[in-house]
Amino acid sequence: MSQTQRHAIPFTIGSRRILTATRTVATLPFSLEDILTERMPPVPSLTNTDGLRVLSAPTYAEDRLREAMPGFAVGAYEAYERSYIDMAGSYDGYLARFSGKTRSTLRRKQRKFAKENGGTLDMRAYHSPEELDTFLSLAHPLSQRTYQARLLDAGLPEGDDAIAHMRALAAQDRVRAFLLFLTGKPVAYLYLPVVGDTLVYAFLGYDPAQAQLSPGTVLQMAALESLFAEERFRFFDFTEGQGAHKALFGTDSVACASFLMLRPGLSNRTLLAGLAAFDGAVSRAKKLIGATGLEASVRKILRQ
Structure with missing residues (x-):
């Protein structure tokens, strides 16, 4: 609207x-x-x-x-x-669209991050209004440390109206939110409202102190695997703007x-x-x- x-x-x-x-x-x-x-x-x-x-x-x-x-x-x-992702098919089919070199690079980043976390990836998903409250309580302090928030005023929204809107979407099962943890602390977040059968790439951020571990990329991959497994969504929309992250993960544009x-x-x-x-x-x-x-x-x- x-x-x-x-x-x-x-x-x-x-x-x-x-x-x-x-x-x-x-x-x-x-x-x-x-x-x-x-x-x-x-x-x-x-x-x-x-x-x-x-x-x-x-x-x-x-x-x-x-x-x-x-x-x-x-x-x-x-x-x-x-850019957008055509989510018809499976996660394995999606990965098959990448070149062998790119798949190897992405998997290496996942293994490197998991090694720093004791051998496992700790990604947690949040759907319901109550779960979203937990997500926001952990993601907001992290968002404040990102350069998007510090320099562009483009961090995760914190106002009462924005939070109420997020909770309303969650009550309608129209939100998918994710956090990636490192040794028990959140280091990357991804917030995706749902419009029809399309996931909308709204907010992604990560702790700049952990940039060498590529937490944003690792979270994107893990979240996509979870989303493909739902077999509910037709598209993942990276919305307006262009960037290396969007070009890497998109299947079409x-x-x-x-x-x-x-x-x-x-x-x-x-x-x-x-x-x-x-x-x-x-x-x-x-x-x-x-x-x-x-x-x-x-x-x-x-x-x-």
Whole structure:
């Protein structure tokens, strides 16, 4: 369901926000089902808004929106491949889609983590409202230590309304949540709401102090094995955005884009033009740093 809200438009370098502008926007998200069936969700009312925030629009929908809203300034544009997992079949069949080298790497990471935990993987699943309370009590302190929470305000939600919503979903059996433990302490979490027969990749985080053990990857693999065993779900949707983790685990993808469509006006056009210029400068600097071989070092500094 779309809603009107104040939306932060960040100017970022790597994972660090330099400054933020805000606009009041209505949100138009495209679900995986929308995309796969070429369905156009209804555009929300733009009354008392600065415009529209479009999430994960496929090419056909982007073209229609531009035609229907001439004159609107388009910016904060991010094109990517929206990855998802086709869960028809078994977990073993899913693993068979990976190259032999990738399967070997993933299994080595699992064995390495298990060895550090006394020889076993300790992953725990949480479904019911009461179980979700336990999950949140353990996952929230962990989320606060992740760089997503510290630098991007993208940790596991903690507000009363967000928690009430999570519990309501759990009461309808529409949540799958997982924690990975190391010597009795949680080091990675995964939270997945369920929409129809689709699992939605909402929140994944891990203890940065244990990054060398790849806890996020290990948890993803163990959770998928459990989810395939349920034989209930058709898709695992990695939602908008692109990243190595999503590309690694996805079996399929579709070209999409997220962007803002703001009302005609000098301030809106200036904002989006400034953002485009800033992002362009950052991109050029990144290429220059990459040519010097210092990209990993700079990325580490930005995440501190």
